[in-house]
Amino acid sequence: MDTKDVRTTVLEALESRAPEHGIDIVDVEVVGAQKSPCVRVRIDHADEGAPTISLDEVAQETGWISDALDELDPIEGSFTLEVSSPGMARPLRRPHDFERFAGNTVALSTTATEGRRRYTGKLLGYTEQDGMVNLEVDGEQVNIPLDQVRSCTIKPNFDSLGKKAPKGGR
Numbered sequence: 001m002d003t004k005d006v007r008t009t010v011l012e013a014l015e016s017r018a019p020e021h022g023i024d025i026v027d028v029e030v031v032g033a034q035k036s037p038c039v040r041v042r043i044d045h046a047d048e049g050a051p052t053i054s055l056d057e058v059a060q061e062t063g064w065i066s067d068a069l070d071e072l073d074p075i076e077g078s079f080t081l082e083v084s085s086p087g088m089a090r091p092l093r094r095p096h097d098f099e100r101f102a103g104n105t106v107a108l109s110t111t112a113t114e115g116r117r118r119y120t121g122k123l124l125g126y127t128e129q130d131g132m133v134n135l136e137v138d139g140e141q142v143n144i145p146l147d148q149v150r151s152c153t154i155k156p157n158f159d160s161l162g163k164k165a166p167k168g169g170r
Helices: 003-021 055-072 095-100
Strands: 023-031 038-045 080-084 105-110 118-127 132-137 140-145 149-154
Touching: 003 023, 003 038, 003 055, 038 055, 055 080, 095 118, 105 132, 118 140
Parallel strands: 038 080
Antiparallel strands: 023 038, 105 118, 105 149, 118 132, 132 140
């Protein structure tokens, strides 16, 4: 099984079990050497109104995730499992992610073979009728088909941390 197939298999298996634990599987990555890869699983609370998942909660949820992967056995040989919160640069991949985080600044790359492939702008949301992710980039609206989104992450806003910008442009 190649890395993409392993990712899809793991993602589907964990997403089917996550609701019973009140967890949202934000993303799964399979990285590193083929002989001993690392499976990274990002999780958060399924309840959109809840605060971001804490380190203690991640530790509590790691058990069932590990058990599910042991049962699934998606990788021949050994692998490392990393379970974490989505972090500040949270990946977005599903329609409800694009709706939930509308208003945030995102970095998006596409699978397009011609024209522009990278965008940074304000996420306007997702249009279900035509399956488009909507962004405002440089004052113009850009609509990208969801199936052409290679990756999309929230760009952290460090300006809101209460620090003043240096005077005099330094």
